[in-house]
Amino acid sequence: MPHPASPSRQLPTEEARDLLALTRDIAQRAIAPTASEQEDAGRFPREIFTLIGEAGLLGLPYAEEYGGGGQPYEVYLQVLEELAAARLTVGLGVSVHTLSCHALAAFGTKQQRADHLPGMLGGAMLGAYCLSEPTSGSDAASLRTRAVRDGDTWTIDGTKAWITHGGVADFYTVLARSGGEGARGISAYLVPGDAPGLSAAAPERKMGMKGSPTSQVNFDGVAVPDARRVGDEGHGFAIALAALDSGRLGIAACAVGVAQAALEASVGYMRERRQFNRPIADFQGLRFMLADMATGIEAGRSLYLTAARLRDAGEPFSAQAAMAKLFCTDMAMRVTTDAVQLLGGYGYTADFPVERYMREAKVLQIVEGTNQIQRMVVARHLAGPESRD
Incomplete structure (x- = not known):
């Protein structure tokens, strides 16, 4: 392609x-x-x-x-x-x-x-990001994992959930409650993967990305020196949000990659598959599906790159990052679903990769903030914060 x-x-x-x-x-x-x-x-x-x-x-x-x-x-x-x-x-x-x-x-x-x-x-170490918990996903500011200070040492207790690379990471960036309730009581810590008291549960059984371990990570009296606290005490939530804007662009780019792979698999199949004595790539209805897939991919790529260029220029890009994550992941779900349809019965089998692409695309609408959260972010930039009674 x-x-x-x-x-x-x-x-x-x-x-x-x-x-x-x-x-x-x-x-x-x-x-x-x-x-x-x-x-x-x-x-x-x-x-x-x-x-x-x-x-x-x-x-x-x-x-x-x-x-x-x-x-x-x-x-x-x-x-x-x-x-x-x-x-x-x-x-x-x-x-x-x-x-x-x-x-x-x-x-x-x-x-x-x-x-x-x-x-x-440098490549020798692999990281994981610990923000979500069993009871706090979209409402990340309500996290319960606690860090208690004693002199120059913090002791972390709690459980993080949905952690990519849980159990295989060499280090974890951990957000924990070091003060009172709400967003201002959270700090960030860099925790070694082999720290005593840190353990990972069995990986989740997922519909896709089965090769990527996702698990709960438990902190049972994990001692972390204050020299490994990142940023000011109590500023961890702002640090997390700053990272998520950039992380959403990463998810958008991944979504475009999966969609591109699905399109290329579809085009290759349609050129080879023959019905009624001609390649099915000759049929206008199917060609129009390919055109819509390619248009969505190009639009998504342009959107994530526009947001990236804003970031590189030091300009605000939070709204554009949310738009890119929202559009690209919804687009990837449509494109991979259409790819399965284009391959017909073969698309539903594991003999062709498009069924895997469709299963993988689904999670991209959820991670780094669900697409419902992305819509809230974009709307806040347009209309301001929601009214509170």
Whole structure:
């Protein structure tokens, strides 16, 4: 498919073009060929994260002085799209890792960044982001995990839920209640994955992304030095929200990647499948479905890149990030559902990848804030906060 040459995908530098070419090579050579088989087996591809880390793709949007790639979000998101098109477990995993590094990179002290970021960005370590809990998802400010200070040490107790990389991460960025109720009583902490008292429950049994472990993570008296508190005490919720705006763009790019993969699978099948002595790609009704799929993909790509360019320019981008996450993930659900329809009975079997794409697309409408929450975010930018009695 000609999507790399589409107008929205023009890359700003020769280095960026080389990065995308490298990503595409890794995706096609090391990720895509075994993606379906490994997803069916529920296998987490830790070696792939090591490979892309060694290739310099695991810390792209962060500063080079700390081991990052120094690339704009415009470039990083297109790398994510390529990885997600090959296997969503990998693309989403890189997005989550990038999210888990954001608090330290944006709000950590210079000493904290020097101490921890090189290892986090260099490929040897994989991160997880701990905000949601069993009783607080969309209402994240009501979290109950508590951090109690005693001198220079914090003790964390509680349970986090729906944690991507739970049980396999090398570090966790954890939001915990360090003060009173509400958003202002929350602080952020960088917790090592092998900290005593930290454990993960059995992975959730999911309809898609079976190779990506998602689990509850338990904190039972986990001691964390104050030197690992990120940002000011009580400012953790603002840190979380700042990370989520960027994380939503990552999900949008992943959604476009999954949709692109579904479109390419559909076109390939329709060129080969014959009915009534002609390829089914000749039938106008089916061609129109392809046109609608491609139009949605290009619109979604343009939307997430527009938001990324605002972010790169230092302009407000929260509303555009919510729009991109909302549009791209709803679009991916439509495109992958249409892909199953285009393949007919074969689309409903595991012999073709489109049924996996459809199952995977569903979760993208939920993670990093449900699409109902995204609509609330966009509406607040348009009409102001909701009235309170």
